[in-house]
Amino acid sequence: MQKILIVSNRLPLQINLDKESISIKPSVGGLATGIKSIYKSFESLWIGWPGIVDEEINSKVRSDIISAIKKEKCLPVFINRKDMDLYYFGFSNKTIWPLFHYFTQYVDYNKDFWNSYIQVNEKFAEVILKNIEGIDKIWIHDYHLLLLPKLIKEKHKDISIGFFLHIPFPSYEVFRILPWRKEIIEGMLGADLIGFHTYDYERHFLSCVRRLLGREVVLNQINLENRVVKVDAFPMGIDYDKYYNSAIKLQQKSVKDKSKIRQEIDKHFLMSPERKLILSIDRLDYSKGISNRLIAFEYFLDKYPEYREKVTLILLAVPSRIYVEQYMNMKREIDELVGKINGKYATINWTPIWYFYRTLSFEDLIELYSSCEIALITPIRDGMNLVAKEYIASQINDKGVLILSEMAGAAKELNEAIIINPNNKEEIADALKEAINMPDQEQKNRINIMQNILKRYSIIKWAQDFINSLDNVSKIQKKYLAKKFNKDIESEIIKNYKKAKARILFLDYDGTLVGFQTDPQLAEPDKELYKTLDKLARDSKNEIVLISGRDKAIFGKWFGAKNYTLIVEHGVWIRKPTHKWRMVEQMNNEWKDLIRPSIEFFVDRTPGTFIEEKNYSIAWHYRKADHELGAQRAIELKDELTSLISTYNLDILEGNKVIEIKNSNINKGRAALHLIADKKYDFILGIGDDWTDEYMFEELPDSAITIKVGLVYTSARYNVESISGVRDLLKKMIIQ
Ligand code: ADQ
DSSP, rough: OOOEEEEEOOOSEEEEEETTTEEEOOOOOOHHHHHHHTTEEEEEEEEESSOOOOGGGHHHHHHHHHHHHHHHTTEEEOOHHHIIIIIIIIIIIIIIIHHHHHGGGOOOOOOOHHHHHHHHHHHHHHHHHOOOTTOOEEESGGGGGGGGHHHHHHHHHSSSSEEEEEOOOOOOHHHTTTTTTTHHHHHTTSSEEESSSHHHHHHHHHHHHHHHHEEEEEEEEEEEOOOOOEEEEEOOOOOHHHHHHHHHHHHOOOGSSOOOHHHHHEEEHHHHOOOOOOOOEEEGGGGGGGHHHHHHHHHHHOOOGTTTTTEEEEEEEEEOOOOSSHHHHHHHHHHHHHHHHHHHHHHHHSSSEEEEEEEHHHHHHHHHHHHOSSEEOOSSBBBBHHHHHHHHOOOOSSOOOOEEEBGGGGGGGGSSEEETTTTOOHHHHHHHHHHHTHHHHHHHHHHHHHHHHHTTTHHHHHHHHHHHHHHHHHHHHHHHHHHBBHHHHHHHHHHHHHHOOOOOEEEEOOTTTTTOOGGGOOOOOOOOHHHHHHHHHHSTEEEEEEOOSOOOOHHHHHTTSSEEEEEEEETEEEEEETSSOOEOOOOOOOTTHHHHHHHHHHHHHHHTTTEEEESEEEEEEOOOHHHOOOOOHHHHHHHHHHHHHHHHTEEEEETTTTTEEEEEOOOOOHHHHHHHSSSSSSSEEEEEHHHHHHHHHHSOOTTSSSEEEEESSSSSEEEEESHHHHHHHHHHHHHH
């Protein structure tokens, strides 16, 4: 059975120390439920902080805790009070939390916080590494452990690592503010699969990878030197059946068995049957927009006085991070706002807001969910917001209206809610009016659609989906590994090379034999390269072909006097040693005048890009442009050229940071075929690094050895990691 390690800041259990005896209560939170569902297929271990700082326990209690939680398949990472202050209350909650929720004014950039964050992440890594034997997968959770994936990957590159972020990932413009932004992104990239709640967070992250690290991103795949990383959205669900069934069970209870809160609510309905209850539940956090909600509620009572005494807002706030200054201030502000609104509108028979500041039992929570006609959930930013989903799951009578902030991840799935902007009090007030007056049939339709969505993508499905995707990434990586160049493949090639009587070597130039330069004119061949190619070309059994997108002039200058065959402009021109340039096939280039103005327009709008005009093609280079803007404009340009392309029988070639438009009957594949048609070769080698070389890999006969430089999708037989790998292989051939 495979073994999986789950890692989160907190272990999913509550430890109670009574004098010296220990009792443990497993947590029933959503995450724990989802994870449990994958335990059927895995042996598992959960690593995290047990919830007690070192200073509160002596060594005996410590070892008792270790053995007690071992029975729950958990392993502790012990943290002292100082680190808890700096790493948890500090960097996690005073730096990352506000920044990732766009509260940049609250961000504390404190070097001590950062140092402790590194240390605690290293501490987690240490515990994991000590227990890594037999582990196949690791699933790391949330913003407290952003550096951990890299720390593990560095030591164990074969272990599959997944990372899931439970909070938003902010846009590049916000994320870039962080002094340690690169370290954070690099830390996350240690994972093989990175999951977010929504596509927006995913694209923000990919944009940061592109802009901060200049990494190549293809769709949702990041190509690192030796590995691909997948990024995807997995909207976290809830244990739907648990909420729905509990609501049914509670409804069926006899009057005497009903909870205190239920009896209070029943009394309320008895006295004022027409009055509607509006529910607001959150952890007390500035990201949840509680003050905005209260201000909007006050505005609603002002704008629509006819609803006074017809509604009651139940405001339930769960104490959270109570010693952090902003949280204390916020608590004070909310207390005052509630007091002000109640003071302003209350009557003898009516209190506009019932305010609770406490944690509730699961049963009471369900009672509240199922007895409130409206849920008002208005976070300023929220990764997902499970309360919204739990409210919907608890509506067993096909009634209930959800008013939800568009800034909550859940809004992406729950389209049937009334979606509002939490900063627009008029919109919230109108949404309340709409909710109060929503016909029963419409409520039913909306609730049913949302319940179906939540039923389908439950927390269980979420966890399984994540793990399946992690397995798929491993498969993709293994596919690359199977093709990855190694000593055995190399000796096989050299063996065949030695045996062969007529050999032809097709070698792309930029990105294959030499590295990329921001100015293409600077990528001149070096002495060592000349030496290698000359030696190969000297062997009478060899034909060396440099096959490139470059133009005649530059290749003529660099290699004109050499004993190599040159194919340029992706196969337009060919020049055999000592011969003149000739065209591989006849073609016209009248279309260029039509295409050029469109490309010039892109050059004007995209700083750092330029046009390279070749005889039979036009290329638009964006290597020097801002990474993301360049990639974006490349997509736009391709889009714009689509109709011209089909009219004039043209092709768009996507090279490495270059888009080239050319006649469709020109490509490196056709040119290569042209050459091998002349003679019977028993050793054919093709090496290249970009999409233009794929034509060559595809057209060359099956017996050819085709090699792609870089670990990306390819139709070549092998991948070699870098240019130096290519040069090494060529040098080994000379020695034979
Ligand atoms: P949170 O910010 O904690 O989670 P949320 O997703 O709403 O926010 O989860 C809160 C949980 O607490 C819910 O399961 C709810 O039932 C429970 N709860 C709320 N009030 C309670 C009360 N008074 N008593 C007892 N329980 C109460 C973070 C991110 C979210 C993301 C989750 C999961 O900030 O955006 O949805 O993680 O990834």
